[in-house]
Amino acid sequence: MSRARRGSFWIFLLMLIGLAARGASPAEKARQPSRSFATDLAFLRQHTNIVVLGAAPGPQVAVAPGYQGRVMTSTTGGADAPGFGWIGRDAIASGTRQPHMNVFGGEDRFWLGPEGGQYALYFPPGAPFALEQWQVPEAFDWGAWDVAEQTASVVRFHKRMTLTNYARTTFVVDVDRAVRLLSPADAASRLGAAPGAGVQIVAFESSNTVTNAGHAAWTKASGLISIWILGQFIPSPSTTIVIPFEAGPEAARGPVVNDAYFGKVPADRLVTGPKTIFFKGDGQHRSKIGLSPSRAGAIAGSYDAPAHTLTLVQYTRPADATDYVNSMWEQQREPYKGDVINSYNDGPPAPGQKPLGPFYELETSSPALALPPGAAYTHVHRTFHLVGAERDLDRMARATLGVALADVKGALK
Numbered sequence: 001m002s003r004a005r006r007g008s009f010w011i012f013l014l015m016l017i018g019l020a021a022r023g024a025s026p027a028e029k030a031r032q033p034s035r036s037f038a039t040d041l042a043f044l045r046q047h048t049n050i051v052v053l054g055a056a057p058g059p060q061v062a063v064a065p066g067y068q069g070r071v072m073t074s075t076t077g078g079a080d081a082p083g084f085g086w087i088g089r090d091a092i093a094s095g096t097r098q099p100h101m102n103v104f105g106g107e108d109r110f111w112l113g114p115e116g117g118q119y120a121l122y123f124p125p126g127a128p129f130a131l132e133q134w135q136v137p138e139a140f141d142w143g144a145w146d147v148a149e150q151t152a153s154v155v156r157f158h159k160r161m162t163l164t165n166y167a168r169t170t171f172v173v174d175v176d177r178a179v180r181l182l183s184p185a186d187a188a189s190r191l192g193a194a195p196g197a198g199v200q201i202v203a204f205e206s207s208n209t210v211t212n213a214g215h216a217a218w219t220k221a222s223g224l225i226s227i228w229i230l231g232q233f234i235p236s237p238s239t240t241i242v243i244p245f246e247a248g249p250e251a252a253r254g255p256v257v258n259d260a261y262f263g264k265v266p267a268d269r270l271v272t273g274p275k276t277i278f279f280k281g282d283g284q285h286r287s288k289i290g291l292s293p294s295r296a297g298a299i300a301g302s303y304d305a306p307a308h309t310l311t312l313v314q315y316t317r318p319a320d321a322t323d324y325v326n327s328m329w330e331q332q333r334e335p336y337k338g339d340v341i342n343s344y345n346d347g348p349p350a351p352g353q354k355p356l357g358p359f360y361e362l363e364t365s366s367p368a369l370a371l372p373p374g375a376a377y378t379h380v381h382r383t384f385h386l387v388g389a390e391r392d393l394d395r396m397a398r399a400t401l402g403v404a405l406a407d408v409k410g411a412l413k
Contacts, residue, residue: 037062037075037083044072047092051147051155053181059202063179066144069157070106071179071231076200076387084202084311084385086232086359101136103356107383108206110140110177111228112163113365115327117335119223120166127166129329137163145177153181160213169222172214178207187384190314193399199388210369211376220336224368226325227379232359233311235283236304240408241343241360242401243277243300245291253294258339261288269345271411276403278411279343283358286347290339293322300341300362301401303393303408310393312400314382315341315364323368336368 041062044050048066054077061074062083073085085107091098092105115122116129127133139161149156157177164170187203188194195201208227218224245256256272259265265287269280279289281302301312317340324338344361348354366379386393394405 035083036080037073038079040073040083040085040087043089044087044092047095051150053153053155053179053204054202055152059181061179061181061202061204063155064104064106065147065155065157067104067106068110068140068143068159069145069155069177069179070104070110071108071204071206071383072104072106074107074202074204074383074385076202076385082307084233084309086234086357088357097142100134102141105232105357105359107231107233108179108204108381109230109232110175110206110208111230112137112140112173112210113226113228113327114325114335114338116329117326117332118166119169119325119335120327120329121163121225123166125164125166125168137161139163148176155179163225165223165225167223170214171218171225172212173225174211174213176209176211180205180207182382190382191312191384191396191400193396195386195388195396196392199386199392199396201384201386203382203384205380205382207378207380209376209378210366210371212371212373215373217372218370220323220368220370224323224325224336224370226338226368227366227377228363229315229365229379229381230361230363231313231381231383232357232361233281233302235281235346235358235360236307237282237284238306238409239281239302239304239360240412241277241279241281241300241302241345241362242397242403242408243279243289243291243341243343244275244297244402245277245295246297247275248294254292256291256295258290258292259287261290261344262286265289268412273403273407273411276401276407278408279345280412281343281345281360283345283355283360284347285345286349286355288342288344290342292337293324293340296340299400300343300364301397302360302362303397303405305390305405305409308387308390308393310386310397310405311362312382312384312386313362313364314380314384316366316378316380318367321367323370324365325368338365338368340365
């Protein structure tokens with residue numbers, strides 16, 4: 001999609017979802033970060049049923065069956081402990097379906113790709129790739145998902161959906177999604193390092209299984225789909241997104257980072273080190289980056305220094321996978337040359353206009369899924385929030401992201 005079309009789309013979308021075209025007041029800007037998990041939970045329960053995994057005063061995860069099984073927010077525990085997920089209060093409080101996309105928020109939501117291109121799921125067959133035609137499929141944008149099982153630490157969902165892509169290929173898809181609260185021991189095992197007694201942690205994962213429930217194989221010639229998990233988090237002026245990458249010459253591996261989604265990211269907001277990408281997550285400048293299969297590793301994260309909060313995201317990445325769906329809004333020459341990891345920083349679409357959130361996102365995708373009938377694929381996406389003294393978090397950052405927090409804090413100054 002062209003730079004101009006992307007910009008026009010977001011402006012139009014903001015208008016359609018009922019956000020006023022004006023600058024946010026200081027009170028509005030401060031509103032989201034100041035909320036505790038308890039106040040977020042109280043708000044959510046006014047509008048929908050919430051499944052809480054875990055129990056106070058320990059780690060807890062809030063999941064919304066009515067919002068397609070999203071993880072809305074989480075906390076390390078305690079009466080006044082913060083919630084880490086960005087919540088779309090305006091869309092939730094409206095109680096009505098929004099055009100094009102329902103911006104409910106949440107730390108972990110299920111989508112399918114690709115967005116655009118000749119195999120798009122977000123445009124009807126034959127329609128122009130124009131903002132007026134763009135629509136998130138109802139199956140994962142609106143309505144409750146069935147709860148198949150619920151325990152103190154796990155909630156499982158099932159959804160049967162039928163989708164038609166731009167090439168008029170029909171997909172009958174069974175989705176089985178499990179959201180699981182991880183114990184501290186599980187979290188340490190997954191991270192390969194124990195946080196230590198002085199660090200508070202909440203960790204959870206979503207296990208997302210897609211099954212070809214139809215009678216025809218999914219093939220490249222008629223279009224493939226992928227599992228796409230997106231997490232929305234609360235921004236701050238000090239938040240830096242950190243993404244390690246596979247080093248190597250551009251001639252062999254391609255560009256380190258794709259930063260052309262919404263126009264080239266300014267140099268003071270995106271810095272590429274020898275093995276690490278630093279990207280500003282302040283919710284003040286609309287921008288997006290992506291890493292290809294030749295560059296992406298198995299982890300991404302962010303650090304908010306004043307809040308002493310280190311956030312980490314892991315995902316399952318097959319070592320031999322090279323085909324990932326391309327979501328550009330155009331007829332594509334390479335429909336399976338998409339990104340694996342993405343990060344989005346929200347901001348005003350134009351001077352004087354209000355942002356969509358604001359929030360920032362950490363996103364992961366499965367490979368393009370060439371599945372015969374009855375076959376399935378599972379994509380696991382894990383989220384960890386660690387709160388503690390910087391010296392303790394520094395050890396975890398070095399062990400997981402391969403970078404010192406002093407370098408993170410200084411990268412974008």
